[in-house]
Amino acid sequence: MITALLLCTVIGISDGDTLTVRCPQQSTGWLEDSEARNIRVRLADIDAPEKSQPFGQRSKQHLAALCFQKQAEVMPQARLDRYGRTVAHVRCDGQDANAAQVKAGMAWVYGRYAPQGSHLMALQASAMHERLGLWSDDRPVPPWDWRRLRRVAFTPQAPDPQR
Numbered sequence: 001m002i003t004a005l006l007l008c009t010v011i012g013i014s015d016g017d018t019l020t021v022r023c024p025q026q027s028t029g030w031l032e033d034s035e036a037r038n039i040r041v042r043l044a045d046i047d048a049p050e051k052s053q054p055f056g057q058r059s060k061q062h063l064a065a066l067c068f069q070k071q072a073e074v075m076p077q078a079r080l081d082r083y084g085r086t087v088a089h090v091r092c093d094g095q096d097a098n099a100a101q102v103k104a105g106m107a108w109v110y111g112r113y114a115p116q117g118s119h120l121m122a123l124q125a126s127a128m129h130e131r132l133g134l135w136s137d138d139r140p141v142p143p144w145d146w147r148r149l150r151r152v153a154f155t156p157q158a159p160d161p162q163r
Helices: 056-067 097-103 119-130 143-153
Strands: 006-015 018-023 037-043 071-080 086-092
Touching: 006 037, 006 056, 018 071, 037 097, 056 086, 056 097, 086 097, 097 119
Parallel strands: 037 086
Antiparallel strands: 006 018, 006 071, 018 037, 071 086
16 A cells, blocks of 8 residues: 655545645655645545535535645545545644545445545534535435446437337
8 A cells, every 4th residue: 555645735626535736746656756746635435426416516625625726735546546636634724624525424434435434424423413415415316326326227228129
């Protein structure tokens, strides 16, 4: 597992679980450049609502309030996601951004990737109990289900051979 800690500045927020950081020249064994570098980061172990999904914009705004234009400690994990983003745990001005999103009801714990017994589960249970953020909705739809349903809805149907 990668253990390099990157000290960066958050320069962009894409949604509630993706941000862009600018990291100065560092020699970490993982990132060695003579110039600063922009890195797209996917917050590890959580999944926030998509932008066009209920609470998507609020989740993005919450992450922006936590991190935008602030110093971030980025701890990359041992993998990139399928979009080439660095999967990482991020602390903005000393605050765990991954946990803060879950605690405020602005993201789900992504059970597919979060370690068993993760402290995030207790934060999610508390947010659910207090009906914070997306948990104020009577039937919040997890983003992984929302994405799957949209793929099915937009998959072109084969022509009916009976016609």
